[in-house]
Amino acid sequence: NAGVMQNPRHLVRRRGQEARLRCSPMKGHSHVYWYRQLPEEGLKFMVYLQKENIIDESGMPKERFSAEFPKEGPSILRIQQVVRGDSAAYFCASSQQGTLNGYTFGSGTRLTVV
Amino acid sequence: KNEVEQSPQNLTAQEGEFITINCSYSVGISALHWLQQHPGGGIVSLFMLSSGKKKHGRLIATINIQEKHSSLHITASHPRDSAVYICAVRLRRGGGADGLTFGKGTHLIIQP
Numbered sequence: 577n578a579g580v581m582q583n584p585r586h587l588v589r590r591r592g593q594e595a596r597l598r599c600s601p602m603k604g605h606s607h608v609y610w611y612r613q614l615p616e617e618g619l620k621f622m623v624y625l626q627k628e629n630i631i632d633e634s635g636m637p638k639e640r641f642s643a644e645f646p647k648e649g650p651s652i653l654r655i656q657q658v659v660r661g662d663s664a665a666y667f668c669a670s671s672q673q674g675t676l677n678g679y680t681f682g683s684g685t686r687l688t689v690v
Numbered sequence: 691k692n693e694v695e696q697s698p699q700n701l702t703a704q705e706g707e708f709i710t711i712n713c714s715y716s717v718g719i720s721a722l723h724w725l726q727q728h729p730g731g732g733i734v735s736l737f738m739l740s741s742g743k744k745k746h747g748r749l750i751a752t753i754n755i756q757e758k759h760s761s762l763h764i765t766a767s768h769p770r771d772s773a774v775y776i777c778a779v780r781l782r783r784g785g786g787a788d789g790l791t792f793g794k795g796t797h798l799i800i801q802p
Contacts, residue, residue, distance in 0.1 A: 609789045609790075611789070611790075617794075618776070618792045618793065618794040618795060619733075619776065619778070619790075619792040620792070621789030621790060621791065622789075623789075624789050632789065635789065667732075667733060669733075679723065679735055679738060680735065681725075681732060681733040681734070681735065682732065683731070683732035684732055684733070686730075
């Protein structure tokens, strides 16, 4: 059981480019959560997804950010037209059946916008 | 005011000392997590609590639902325990399971 896999571990983008962050949940987990950790700040909830559905996106910025969790393949967090303020660590977590049982985090993707 | 408050913000102790990190929250919750994060590293879930006390090795976590308070204790602390410890709660809301709300973390340094 490989745990929650995030890639890439590090991502550098120039301002205006797109960033795509991937998260493969643990085997048997059908719920995915994305969090953002800005430098020197705490973790903040962004979005909660089940397969093919966004359940709660109350923490997502209204523009440039989107997330999906298709029937096949990993969950994707997409940031269009990145700006320097998007530089952060983005963590994914997964759980079973939405009860937070076996809540497991990935190692994160560290996005740097130059 | 944050919904989740941790104290202390920073803690430096000597190897072997008993460590206590506190977490208070201001809203109803259905569960509380203690997480560990090493510098530049990933996040490890140490405990999930909804009541009482849990123990794993040298780590002990307690929660008092009435007082809206939880503590994380480390016995016989070791330099490898140096990390950021984060308290996170799942708020009691209607609907399905949504995300966690986090404290700002306690930076722990254990000196040899």
